[in-house]
Amino acid sequence: MARPSKDDPDGKALLDLLDKFVCVRMVYANGTDLSLFHFDHDLTFAAFILNADRKIYGRYGSLPDPRSGLSGVSQRGFSAALRGALELHAGYPDNAASFSGKRGPKSPVAVPEDFDTLSAYREDLEWSSRNVARSCMHCHQIGTAWLDYHRRRKEALPENVLFPWPMPNVVGLQLDVDHSARVQRVDTDSAAARAGLQKGDDIVELEGQAILSIADVQWVLHNVQAATRLRGALLRNGERVAFTLEVDAHFRRPKKGLPFRWTDRHLSLGRVSGLGLATTLRDLTDEERAERGLDRRGLALVAAAPGRGGGPGGRRGGGARAGLALQEGDIIVALGGIDRRMSESDVVAFCLQEQARAATIEVTLLRGGERVEVEARLR
Amino acid sequence: MKSTPALLRAVLAAAIVFGVLASPSLAAQRGEGQRVLDDRERMLDSDTWIYGDLERGIQEARKTGKPLLIVFR
Numbered sequence: 123m124a125r126p127s128k129d130d131p132d133g134k135a136l137l138d139l140l141d142k143f144v145c146v147r148m149v150y151a152n153g154t155d156l157s158l159f160h161f162d163h164d165l166t167f168a169a170f171i172l173n174a175d176r177k178i179y180g181r182y183g184s185l186p187d188p189r190s191g192l193s194g195v196s197q198r199g200f201s202a203a204l205r206g207a208l209e210l211h212a213g214y215p216d217n218a219a220s221f222s223g224k225r226g227p228k229s230p231v232a233v234p235e236d237f238d239t240l241s242a243y244r245e246d247l248e249w250s251s252r253n254v255a256r257s258c259m260h261c262h263q264i265g266t267a268w269l270d271y272h273r274r275r276k277e278a279l280p281e282n283v284l285f286p287w288p289m290p291n292v293v294g295l296q297l298d299v300d301h302s303a304r305v306q307r308v309d310t311d312s313a314a315a316r317a318g319l320q321k322g323d324d325i326v327e328l329e330g331q332a333i334l335s336i337a338d339v340q341w342v343l344h345n346v347q348a349a350t351r352l353r354g355a356l357l358r359n360g361e362r363v364a365f366t367l368e369v370d371a372h373f374r375r376p377k378k379g380l381p382f383r384w385t386d387r388h389l390s391l392g393r394v395s396g397l398g399l400a401t402t403l404r405d406l407t408d409e410e411r412a413e414r415g416l417d418r419r420g421l422a423l424v425a426a427a428p429g430r431g432g433g434p435g436g437r438r439g440g441g442a443r444a445g446l447a448l449q450e451g452d453i454i455v456a457l458g459g460i461d462r463r464m465s466e467s468d469v470v471a472f473c474l475q476e477q478a479r480a481a482t483i484e485v486t487l488l489r490g491g492e493r494v495e496v497e498a499r500l501r
Numbered sequence: 502m503k504s505t506p507a508l509l510r511a512v513l514a515a516a517i518v519f520g521v522l523a524s525p526s527l528a529a530q531r532g533e534g535q536r537v538l539d540d541r542e543r544m545l546d547s548d549t550w551i552y553g554d555l556e557r558g559i560q561e562a563r564k565t566g567k568p569l570l571i572v573f574r
Contacts, residue, residue, distance in 0.1 A: 143570040146551045146558035147544060149537070151573070155555075161573065170571040174562040204570070211568040247537070255533035261573055 123167065123195045132197040139204045143171075151259040153245040156229035162287040162340070163265035167195055171207040171334070173214060178224035179207040180334035181341055184289065184299075198300040199335065206302055206334040223331045226345070230271075234259055237267040238274065278475040281347060281374060285381055285467070288343045288374040290336065293367060295319065302326075303333045305356075317367045320358065327355040328367075343374065375467040378405070402426045403454065403466040414453075414488075421461045423469065425452045449489065456486035473500060 126133035148154070158176060161168040162185055169182040182203045184194040210217065234240050240263060248257040265286070272279045290297050294312020298304040303325040308314045319325075325333050328342045329352055342352065352367040379402065403423040406416065416422045425448040448454075455461060457469060458477055477483055480500055487494045544552040551558045555571065562569045 140549055140570070142567060144551070144558050144562040144565060144567050145549050145570045145572070146553075146555055148553055148555070148571060148573045149540065150553065154573075159571075159573070166574065168573040170573075171568060172571065173568050174559050176559070179568065207568055249538075249541070252534055254537050258537060 123197060123200065126197055132201070136197045136201045136204075139201055139208075142208060143204070149258075150247055151234055151261045151264055152243055152247060152257075153233050153235070154264070156231060156233060156264075157227075158225065160226035160341075161261075162337070163261045163263075163268075164287075165194075165261065168261070168337075169200070169203075171204065173211060175215075175218075176225075177214070177218060177221040179210045179221065180224070180332070181337040182335045184336045184340060185287065193299050194336075196299045199298075199302070202300075202302040203335040206332070210332055210334075220330065220332065223329060224341070234264050234267060237264075237271055239267050239270045240264075272478075273474075276479045278478040279471075281372070281471075282344050284471055284474060285374040286344060287340045290314075290339050290343070292343070292374050293369060295339075297325075297336045297339065299336070302335055303339055313367055313369055313373065317354075317365045319356065319365060319367075323356040323358050323363075325354060325356050326362070328352060329354070343369075346373070372468070372471075375465065375471065377465055380466055380470070403469065405463070405465055406453065416453075416455070419463050421455050421457065421464055423454045423464070423466065425450055425454075448487075451489075453488040454485060455488055455493075456484070458483045461486075 124133075126136040128134050128137060158178075159170065161170070161181060162183070164185055165183045167183045171179045171182070173179070180203055182195070182200055186194040210221075231237055233245065235243050235245060240259060243259045244257065247254050251257070268283050269279065272283060291309075294309035294314035295305060296307035296309075298306040301324065305314075305319055305321055305323040305325070307321060308319050325339060327333060328339060331338065331342060333339060333354075346352070346369060349371045350369060352369065354365050354367060356363050356365060402425075404426055406414070406422040406424055408418050410424075411418055411420075411422055414422075454469075457464075457472065458480070460472065464472065473483065477500060482497050482499050485496050485498050487496065541552060544550050551561065558569055558571065561567075
């Protein structure tokens with residue numbers, strides 16, 4: 123998002139709106155109240171709109187998806203969120219109860235410095251030192267610390283730690299970045315299509331929460347932990363219409379490949395799973411399975427060529443050093459005794475959830491037509 | 502002693518390699534540190550933004566009755 127300018131209508135509108143807020147800028151994550159500030163830690167721009175009683179009206183800022191060309195933020199979208207927040211603020215405190223869902227659960231660690239992996243940081247920066255940059259904790263480090271927090275305790279990683287802040291496209295919704303939460307496209311045969319959502323609809327409420335932005339929709343999706351029906355309301359041609367969005371337990375997992383945010387070095391497959399897979403894994407198509415005599419319902423992930431940097435698709439996975447040395451063309455047909463059909467994301471989740479306490483995992487491969495049993499080490 | 506020049510050469514080579522590898526990193530850190538300090542100085546002069554002080558922001562919001570906008574950037 124470009125820096126707003128008074129010379130530009132959108133910029134002027136945004137700057138005029140900022141005058142109606144007390145604006146606080148945080149450039150470092152040190153000392154962040156983790157029970158109040160739940161946000162997508164991979165963002166470079168994350169905004170909270172709240173009041174002096176720490177009641178959160180909404181969030182703003184979404185991660186652009188480089189694969190879809192989706193931009194995450196815009197001046198118009200930001201202005202729309204701020205206008206919505208001013209309306210909510212005008213209704214406060216009569217509407218106070220409606221903001222309870224905007225705040226997340228109490229965090230087991232109060233501030234990021236309480237994580238073992240971030241304990242070297244202090245609550246404030248070393249302003250007088252030339253090490254000021256080194257004393258500055260970045261937001262993405264909190265996301266990584268959450269992964270490490272669960273892994274060190276050998277706890278199953280919650281879905282929303284493993285696949286955080288899903289974009290609405292996981293339910294078949296493309297929202298317009300220039301509005302609060304206006305539907306730009308609905309994918310056919312998606313949860314959104316089944317809920318009856320249409321292009322041009324403005325989502326105004328989800329699970330009882332006022333929706334000011336795409337990030338607010340993400341917040342609701344982020345907190346879904348099991349198959350459920352999300353109740354919402356939209357505006358269509360000025361009329362308020364109720365809808366129900368039905369999602370399954372694993373709705374946020376990509377059907378193909380891994381989440382684009384995992385291209386980040388810190389969240390690479392090798393690092394989080396410990397499997398050290400040096401290649402991408404692709405689910406064999408039904409035709410390919412038929413050619414090889416493999417069951418359509420079974421596990422059949424083929425190892426593709428290693429990407430740049432020795433990791434899957436350019437991710438630095440750690441390769442054979444970390445454990446499993448796959449060769450191009452190997453087909454994984456069983457993992458930990460499980461041979462049901464799984465995507466690459468499912469496999470990582472399986473290792474980090476169902477096998478969270480295991481030190482090793484049995485892997486059955488087809489290599490050159492031969493069945494090979496190997497034991498991979500899980501970190 | 503034959504080994505001394507070899508040892509010196511090894512130490513010198515290591516120092517050069519370390520220097521080449523370390524210099525850009527240190528320079529980058531100094532640059533980033535200066536950017537952080539410059540940004541802070543500019544923001545401390547801002548009429549619009551409170552820099553890195555949530556409690557001051559909350560007090561200000563209470564006093565003025567305005568809502569708060571907290572930006573992590």
